[in-house]
Amino acid sequence: MIGTLENASLLDHAEELASMVLHSEYYALYQESKNRLERDEKSQQLIKQFLMVRDKYDEVQRFGRYHPDYKSVIKEMMECKRELDVHPFIADYKKKENQLNELLGEVSTILARSVSSSIKVPTGDPFFDRSCGTGCGSGGKCGCRVR
Template sequence: METLETVDMAELILESHELSMMINHSREVSEYLTAKRRMEQDEEAQRLLTLFEQKKAQYEDVQRFGKYHPDYDHISKEVRQLKRAIEMLDSVQQFKRAEGNLDMLLYQVGRTIADAVSDSIKVPSNNPFLEAKSSGCGTGGSCGCSTKKTS
């Protein structure tokens, strides 16, 4: 004899599987995967990313001594220039845009599920404005904001 809890849990598992399938077949996931593939096939992007990783390792080494290291300014400037060059590539911009759209979809799904359970559940996001908006500033009100929601 099945209990009501077992039936509810089975239904919840089936519905969560259906939701994950809907997300996996969404326009946002499709655009993200396409943009990722394009960026991975972009020879210039891959060349710059490889170079950036090398310069980043040098930068981390120089960071141990900070501005007192003789190559600090030079390597810091090279890292910033490489980062800017990478961000200017069309394939990288398209990937970042698609990644942001997918992140927003996942946040909205998570927010909807959390709100169905309780208003006080925090939902992580890569967008600090969404997190602050949905759950107060995150400091428990120590900044002077009110963490209480008014109805």
């Protein structure tokens, strides 16, 4: 690949953008929350327990309701997931992770729209990703409104 001044400039801008994200408030809050979660013994115990229950759940899902432990494992999975979701450090981590993900989605959308309005951008939000609002790539043939 022939390195041109334009390619070098583009790489410099990409590195600058990455640095801006890494020095953003969202990333700092995410890292702080992640570190707190990793240091908390109760959180780590809940995660480990959830992973063990999830393995049992995956095994039960292979056979569905015909598995002898189906009801008990499903109940255990729901209880474990609920306990995980309400733990303050885990809930805070998920919140910060979603905020960072939204920032990255916005940056991706801005970059894509600067190239073309018909580029599909996976934002991580299944509600918007499944609709034609992000550009279906068919040029409006499906009946969606091309932006």
